[in-house]
Amino acid sequence: MAALAVLGPLLLYAALGPRYGGELRVGVMELPATTEPGAERGIGAGLVSILVHETLVGVDEAGFPSPALAQGWSTAAGGREWTLRLREGAAFHDGRPVGAADAARSIRRFLRSPSFAAARMAEGLEEGVSFRAGRGDDLAGVSAPDARRIVLRFAQAQALPLAPLASPAAAVTSAGGAGAGPFVPAAPVPGRRLALTAFAGHVRGRPYLDRVEVVALPDASAVPSEMASGRIDAAPGEPGITRLAATLLLLLDPSRPPFDRPVARAAVAAAIDRGDLVRHLIPGGDDAPSLLVPALLPPLGLGETPAPGRATGTSTLAVGLDVPPVASQRVVAHLTTLGLRVAVVPSSPATVLAAPTHAHLVMWSPEVAEAGLALAELAARAHPGAAARAELAAALDETEPSRRRARLHRAEAALRSEWVLVPLASVPVSYRTRPGVHGAVVDLAGRLMLEDAWVEP
Amino acid sequence: MELGVLAPAYSSCSPAPEVDSVAAARKPPLRAGGLRALAKASRIAAVLLALAIAAPADAAAPLARLADALAGEIVAAVHGSAVEVASPEDRTGSGGSLALDLASLLRARLEGRVRLVSSGPRIRVGSVLAEGPGRLWVSARLTEEPGGRLVDVLAASAEADPMLLSLVPAGSAGGAGPLAVVAFRRTPLLEGRVLDVAPVGEDRVLVLYEDALALYRLDEAGLALLSRHELPVSLPVRFPGGTIYVASGEGAAWVLTSRSPRAVLFGLDNGRLEDRQQAEALFWPRTPRGLRYRPGTNLLEGSVADLGDGPFLRLDPRGAAVAPDGRLWMASPDGPRAIDVKVGGGLARPAPEMIATAGGGPPGPRDAVVLLDARDPGRPPLQSLPVDGAVRALGARGTSAKMRLVAAVEEERGTHLVLIDLAPLTP
DSSP states (O other), X not given: OTHHHHHOOOOOOOTTOSOOOOEEEEEESOOOSOOSOOOOOSXXXXXXXXXXXXXXXXXXXXXXXXXXXXXXXXXXXXXXXXXXXEOTTOBOTTSOBOOHHHHHHHHHHHHTSXXXXXXXXXXXXXXXXXXXXXXXXXXXXXXXXXXXXXXXXBSSOOSSTTGGGGSGGGOOOOTTOOOOSSEEEEEEETTTEEEEEEOTTOTTOOOSOSEEEEEEOSOGGGHHHHHHHTSOSEEEEXXXXXXXXXXXXXXXXXXXXXTTSHHHHHHHHHHSOHXXXXXXXXXXXXXXXXXXXXXXXXOOOOSOOOOOOOOOEEEEEEEETTSOHHHHHHHHHHHHHHTEEEEEEEEOTTTGGGSOSSEEEEEXXXXXXXXXXXXXXXXXXXXXXXXXXXXXXXHHHOOSHHHHHHHHHHHHHHHHTTTSXXXXXXXXXXXXXXXXXESOEEOTTSOEEOTTOEEOO | OEEEESOOTTOOBOOTTSOOOHHHHHSOSSOOOGGGGSOHHHHHHHHHHHHXXXXXXXXXXXXXXXXXXXXXXXXXXXXXXXXXXXXXXXXSSSTTHHHHHHHHHHHHHHBTTBOBOSXXXXXEEEEEEEEETTEEEEEEEEEEETTTEEEEEEEEEEEOOOSEEEOEEOOOOOOOSSEEEEEEEEOOOBSSOEEEEEEETTTEEEEEESSEEEEEEEOSSEEEEEEEEEOOOOOOOSSOOEEEXXXXXXXXXXXXXXXXXXXXXXXXXXXXXXXXXXXXXXXXXXXXXXXXXXXXXXXXXXXXXXXXXXXBSEEETTTEEEOTTSEEEEOOTTSOEEEEEEOOSOEEEEETTEEEEEOOOOSXXXXXXXXXXXXXXXXXXXXXXXXXXXXXXXXXXXXXXXXXXXXXXXXXXXXXXXXXXXXXXXX
């Protein structure tokens, strides 16, 4: 989506390319039932969202907002008021121009969505909290003074207040629900197949491919045969397009025994041999050092080493289906060695974090690839203590870029130090493609981006 | 161009040349050009040359762009107040002439947008013009007069444009064949993406950029910019196409890009580009309704006698085309003939019996200018001239005895032109 503006085309230098035309069929493990914007997790949902929808802003590789449907912005009132100017000629798939009223309506929808980025934005906007909670429809913080401008008013100046608008859940849609992304959905078979055609009116220009088809595969084992038969051209898996954009993350519920005891959590963190996991079970992974958002904050060597110990009792562990089975089995083995009896609950990547279990083992990528928002998203799941909360709040409120980054490092280390969030490895998000496919990239949120993809004739 | 205003961090963003952009401020929007390599005196001389020879509408001159940017910021900062433009202090070492020119240009750009005065209540713009490596800078202090209260501080910079694209040998072209490579030279990186190139006459080269057409004169020193004309650009295209058709007699050229809604006929007399006519389609020989770009792409459409309706990636007016799949097509009395050879996105005729194409290989760091026998292009190439990067456009001119090829070669850092002079090894 908009983040591609940031990534740049990443084109190889081809005599005959990039080329307009052609088709790409992508296999995924699960397809969302709808193409409406949302912050649902999972490769299929992320792919569909990025194909169909466009946001007002993106975030660049450094985490700064970048233009998308909004071509620029300016600030006033000491950083409390932000005016976004819509790009001339931006249009929805239904041919209607993207107007400020559409943007404002989409922001309102976003603010009431389950998105973490929305929660963060609502906290800052005037009347945002009450609006998000449904206590009223007034929202002084969002207005559209004319057809091309959207004004956001915050209670106080914030760093990067527009970054939440890069969330897939903040995509702008028309009154009729049409998106403005690079491809127009057509002929969906909910949950099984979605065909999309190039959108000539896309804000960054028509994509190269004429058509993309997203196909739900029965399971990962089907990928090799589907690729070999030519029924699909791309699918999750090595080797191919890759980016270190996910974290294998173990979340322990500190409100439930045995993980209510910090000593038990530290014992779990100490017991898992990260190097072993990465060397043997996660090709391309990186364990040193283990960070919550490794792609967004480079290692600084902050943090503590967990103290070995014992943890006993029974616990349930929800495991995302996108976690390599060998890796989850090894994690369970480590927990068992500690003295825990673990019952595994396999879960869909889209819903694994909502499973009512003692612990969750997930392949996690941030909703928005900006370090502050990503940490805030994790913190919302971990319910950290006062010290970590204070570190994070200080980082998020810091407006000077260098100081903010330094504070984010400290906040990240503080979040890890409670051993509720236990990063086990940095994991590449990879897609294999057939030969002759170029320009497809994985963004820092782990999503496959196809708007600059092209195929050799 | 860069411009910073005193404002909170992350305060604003908009695309160049509206330069209040955080994104723009963090990376140079204008690519380093050839003048980086030139001495300071040469840079100033080039700027003065630009001012001397450029058309009045030539917004490429760095001083003009500097004035554009600063004027826009002043208008935004003064909120309708009257403005006095003081003569800038010149720290460029040019004897003050650049500063005087800047003041004139600035006043011209403010005319009609603000009320220019020299007394009474006003915002006074006091500025300093300085030169950095490859850039001109202006810093401006806005004060409220009378009283002298500081209102704002503005700064702008403009990279000195490569008014002279110096040519340097590009190493051995290699590639054994029937032709001797008499010269193989390349320019510094150009600003912007090149869509097409065309030699005109003995010593001129037309370069079609994404947003402008430029006419250069080739001399011993390199390619000197004679004239540059902005094109109407309104359509977003991910990888735009562009085509130059040089009319017979070489006194005029039609150009069309897929980012532009209309084709433009430019006169080339006296080293100046003169916008003579606009049309909905690009004139092309034996194409009654002309050529158009398929919206949002780099593919040409139009009914070309002997070549069909397309779409075409490239066309040569003497009856050759590259199809979107890279296949070469030749016109024949029996209709279009597909040649069993894959080529790239460049096509030109350096001599009646020869076709030059870009290589048709897979993506990679190197490409080639491939010379084919026009009488039988399906045969193995006559010669292949490797280049670093991808050949995006080719232009050619010559006879059987003497040929000149101009290639726009894109590499990771940008695009440069490669000039190749060829002659037969045996007369």
